[in-house]
Amino acid sequence: MSEEQDKPSPAIDYLQLTKDGLWYNNPGLVQLLGLCPLLAVTNNVVNGIGLGIATLVILVISNASISFSRNWVRKEIRIPFYVLVIASNVTVIDLIMNAWLPQLHWVLGIFIPLIVTNCAIIGRAEAYASRNEMLPAIVDGIMMGIGFMIVLVALAALREIIGSGTLFINAEVMFGESAKHLTIIIFDDYKGFLLAILPPGAFLGMGFLIAFKNMIDQGLDKRKKSSLSAIPIAVENR
Amino acid sequence: MEFKTDNSPFTGSASTIGRVMRQVLYALIPGVLMMFYFYGWGILINIVLAILIALGFEILSLWLRKRPLKPFLADYSAIVTACLFALSIPPLAPWWILMIGLFFAIVIAKHLYGGLGYNPFNPAMVGFAVLIISFPLEMTQWIRPEFNAGFVPSLFDSLRIVFTGFESLYSVDQWDAITMATPLDDMKTELKSGHYFSEVMGTSHYGFVSGKAWELISLAYLSGGLWLLYKGIINWRIPVSLFLTLAILATFFNWLTPDTHQSTLFHLFSGATMLGAFFIATDPVSASTTPRGQLFYGACIGFFIYMIRTWGNYPDAVAFSVLIMNMSVPMIDYFTQPRVFGAKSREES
Numbered sequence: 001m002s003e004e005q006d007k008p009s010p011a012i013d014y015l016q017l018t019k020d021g022l023w024y025n026n027p028g029l030v031q032l033l034g035l036c037p038l039l040a041v042t043n044n045v046v047n048g049i050g051l052g053i054a055t056l057v058i059l060v061i062s063n064a065s066i067s068f069s070r071n072w073v074r075k076e077i078r079i080p081f082y083v084l085v086i087a088s089n090v091t092v093i094d095l096i097m098n099a100w101l102p103q104l105h106w107v108l109g110i111f112i113p114l115i116v117t118n119c120a121i122i123g124r125a126e127a128y129a130s131r132n133e134m135l136p137a138i139v140d141g142i143m144m145g146i147g148f149m150i151v152l153v154a155l156a157a158l159r160e161i162i163g164s165g166t167l168f169i170n171a172e173v174m175f176g177e178s179a180k181h182l183t184i185i186i187f188d189d190y191k192g193f194l195l196a197i198l199p200p201g202a203f204l205g206m207g208f209l210i211a212f213k214n215m216i217d218q219g220l221d222k223r224k225k226s227s228l229s230a231i232p233i234a235v236e237n238r
Numbered sequence: 239m240e241f242k243t244d245n246s247p248f249t250g251s252a253s254t255i256g257r258v259m260r261q262v263l264y265a266l267i268p269g270v271l272m273m274f275y276f277y278g279w280g281i282l283i284n285i286v287l288a289i290l291i292a293l294g295f296e297i298l299s300l301w302l303r304k305r306p307l308k309p310f311l312a313d314y315s316a317i318v319t320a321c322l323f324a325l326s327i328p329p330l331a332p333w334w335i336l337m338i339g340l341f342f343a344i345v346i347a348k349h350l351y352g353g354l355g356y357n358p359f360n361p362a363m364v365g366f367a368v369l370i371i372s373f374p375l376e377m378t379q380w381i382r383p384e385f386n387a388g389f390v391p392s393l394f395d396s397l398r399i400v401f402t403g404f405e406s407l408y409s410v411d412q413w414d415a416i417t418m419a420t421p422l423d424d425m426k427t428e429l430k431s432g433h434y435f436s437e438v439m440g441t442s443h444y445g446f447v448s449g450k451a452w453e454l455i456s457l458a459y460l461s462g463g464l465w466l467l468y469k470g471i472i473n474w475r476i477p478v479s480l481f482l483t484l485a486i487l488a489t490f491f492n493w494l495t496p497d498t499h500q501s502t503l504f505h506l507f508s509g510a511t512m513l514g515a516f517f518i519a520t521d522p523v524s525a526s527t528t529p530r531g532q533l534f535y536g537a538c539i540g541f542f543i544y545m546i547r548t549w550g551n552y553p554d555a556v557a558f559s560v561l562i563m564n565m566s567v568p569m570i571d572y573f574t575q576p577r578v579f580g581a582k583s584r585e586e587s
Contacts, residue, residue, distance in 0.1 A: 193338075194372040204346070 012136045021143025028151030033120035037111045039202040048156030052149030060141035063129040067137035082125045103173040163197035165190030259314035265462035272458035276383040276451040279396035280329025292320035299349035322362040328380045339365035363557040379417040383451035421449025422509040423553035434497040448508035456507040463516025472520040476536035483540030514556035524564045531574035
């Protein structure tokens with residue numbers, strides 16, 4: 001593409017990338033991208049981990065390939081090109097999961113092919129991978145993917161504990177027969193709270209997670225401000 | 239808020255939120271007494287417990303939101319929510335049902351949206367909808383009205399059932415004999431299994447127009463509602479349009495196939511039709527505010543009540559209908575703005 005993007009960018013801050021992906025610019029909690037699969041499959045933790053890993057892998061591969069080919073693709077056709085790359089990646093992952101994790105594939109169903117439409121992936125391709133070199137793009141993909149997975153797992157754990165009183169139910173679907181004992185029954189004789197399993201529970205849970213994150217951020221801000229105000233000059237400069 | 243003025247009008251309105259809410263509570267009294275007569279102590283335990291829990295959640299949310307306690311507690315809105323909620327769940331329901339329902343009603347449906355006046359949904363109905371979706375079994379076990387089974391648990395027994403579960407007093411079989419589906423629910427099952435409407439109405443726990451207990455309870459609510467209308471607390475538009483729509487639909491289908499569809503009066507006098515039309519749909523915060531909008535709002539609630547009762551899976555439909563229409567209120571209000579005096583109407587301009 002243009003000249004300036006070919007210049008080696010001045011020292012990429014990997015720490016900042018990590019912080020952004022995991023917290024400050026988290027695709028699930030801050031960018032609010034890819035909410036459809038996020039809300040739909042998080043009935044239990046295993047589904048969350050399954051979709052999280054699939055998204056992570058696709059994010060890394062697509063970021064890498066888009067960053068790799070960013071100099072050859074004309075600006076006008078970049079969106080169809082991204083879609084093509086992401087769709088072929090998703091198809092590969094879909095077939096791999098079908099071959100090795102058929103049960104999980106069956107449980108996640110349409111949401112594996114639907115990763116193509118996950119805005120988090122095309123968003124990272126457009127916003128980061130197409131402007132940066134391959135290594136930072138891969139790191140960005142990993143961090144964003146992990147950030148997304150954390151939200152998936154957190155929401156899924158919340159809904160599974162409240163909804164059915166268990167954790168890691170159906171763990172054998174993903175980790176093989178030996179993982180059966182991973183299932184933790186938190187409350188014995190729990191009647192289940194159907195609302196948490198149903199879609200309204202996903203929306204409510206997501207709302208509470210975002211509120212919780214904002215609360216922590218506010219707390220951090222306050223602390224930063226109070227430590228700033230300890231230096232009187234800094235306050236006056238403002 | 240008291241608007242005292244030195245010039246005309248000299249008869250200032252003394253109506254405050256607390257006063258209006260108190261009058262709504264008075265209007266509920268006949269219905270509560272009638273339910274107490276048929277269902278025994280369970281209904282009073284529900285109300286007292288619900289008020290205590292609701293006030294607890296109200297104080298908790300006000301404290302979390304750093305709002306002053308006194309003015310918000312004095313407006314009685316939490317108590318009205320608690321009463322409407324308590325009247326819509328089965329008597330002798332376990333205590334945790336009330337806890338969960340009121341948590342969703344007060345904390346989520348009311349305070350997360352900004353407190354009284356900002357809630358787009360009727361709090362009591364949100365609590366009820368959450369419960370009927372999550373715990374359909376507990377929410378449909380109404381005990382038999384007193385004169386059917388000769389069963390009225392004493393106050394002490396009722397408290398034990400509420401707090402420790404019915405298992406401590408009765409076996410599952412006994413409990414099944416004591417409880418029954420509401421007439422509305424029961425009628426639906428019977429009609430589905432091929433019985434005729436007139437045939438089912440002839441059985442022992444149906445009275446003149448609907449379930450023996452429910453027709454009288456509905457009458458009591460009707461009288462309370464009429465008193466509210468007389469006092470000018472509520473407006474006639476919502477209840478009247480609701481009843482009319484429900485009645486027209488019910489009459490039409492009953493005229494089409496009288497054997498498989500409930501009669502008009504059955505629809506009007508069973509379930510929560512009366513309670514819903516006068517006390518729930520008319521909630522000033524979540525209902526439509528324009529005159530034409532209120533007519534449309536009430537009519538749509540009536541329409542949905544009939545639809546869900548007849549072709550839906552849930553026994554009663556007032557909660558869902560009210561919630562669906564709550565969602566549409568901003569749009570209804572937008573399209574039914576009355577013409578401002580001196581301005582041209584939307585069509586002309």
